[in-house]
Amino acid sequence: MGVSNNVTAVLNLIALLCSVPIISSGVWLSSKPDNECAHHLRWPIVILGTLLLLVALAGFVGAYWNRQGLLAVYLFAMALLIAALLFVTVFAFVVTRDEVSFSFPGRGYREYRLAGFSSWLREHVVDPEDWVKIRACLADSDVCSKLALDYFTADQFYTGHISPLQSGCCKPPTVCGYTYVNPTLWLNPANPSADPDCYLWSNDQGRLCYECNSCKAGLLGNLREEWRKANRIVIAAVVILIIVYLVACSAFRNAQSEELFRHSKS
Structure with missing residues (x-):
């Protein structure tokens, strides 16, 4: 496993750890009586956090065993998940902004x-x-x-x-x-x-x-308070994920360059 893949594997462990507070905040939300009763509002964060966990595991496997195709899929899926999480956090902030x-x-x-x-x-x-x-x-x-x-x-x-x-x-x-x-x-x-x-x-x-x-x-007052608390946790995790993703993209490009260099020497 090259240096770039080592870096990517470590980054995916960080991404995996980021999924834990996201899933936990979603489970916390879904356990509240108001969210249990307004059930169609319960699960988006849990689902996105679980998908993040699975994608991070796939990225770790791809980096550890040097599966460049899997890493490319991982980067694409991670970009979609980060975009989805950003949308959810911004949307939740907007719809819970007002309160009298x-x-x-x-x-x-x-x-x-x-x-x-x-x-x-x-x-x-x-x-x-x-x-x-x-x-x-x-x-x-x-x-x-x-x-x-x-x-x-x-x-x-x-x-x-x-x-x-x-x-x-x-x-x-x-x-x-x-x-x-x-x-x-x-x-x-x-x-x-x-x-x-x-x-x-x-x-x-x-x-x-x-x-x-x-x-x-x-x-609605309860939902607003709980969503804003969960939103702060998700925002912090998303910021870390964006940094991890940018570094992972750079490591992926470096891994591709290392692969081309090895092939040219052989």
Whole structure:
């Protein structure tokens, strides 16, 4: 194995290591309740990370056993994967850029409105047909029920930092003026706000605020936070991959030159 192929083999080990945080961030995303329920948004990063792992292994094999044809295929496939990862990261950044959240005095959590999110996110989550499935999934999860294990008094709950999903789906909007009994049980106000969500809230533990616009906005708020966290990891990995790819291209050209030189001498 020539020096250039040695370099390429090492570079592919680095690329292989880069696939680990990408796959891990994708698995982390897919394990979250909001991504489990909005299932069609779950897998792109996992799939791309797995393909990266396989391509890096192919590149290592090609470099170690000096298979120049396999190395050429590896470089082509790696370019496509880097382009796909760049597209996914830029796209995720663009669709999660907008967000409108607000807080109330004495409240540790924030509340969300649908109008604050990108139209792409809204269309792929709050479409009536999609929401029927998402709502049923959320109702079957422990997103709201586990709040009762963390908060016992109104003061604890009001100053707690619950997730956007819990803020939107597990309690009535603060503007409605409901009185706290426990995190998912509230007393009706005498004169509720005109906000339509105020009339959609139910103390039925299977309904709560799952039909509220605030719940849909809370789901989008959760997705936004989680996607942006995962995006930072993927961006860092992509930067390393671009550097690795450029060096690998140079090493491949050098290997071709070494091969031509050996043939000319023989």
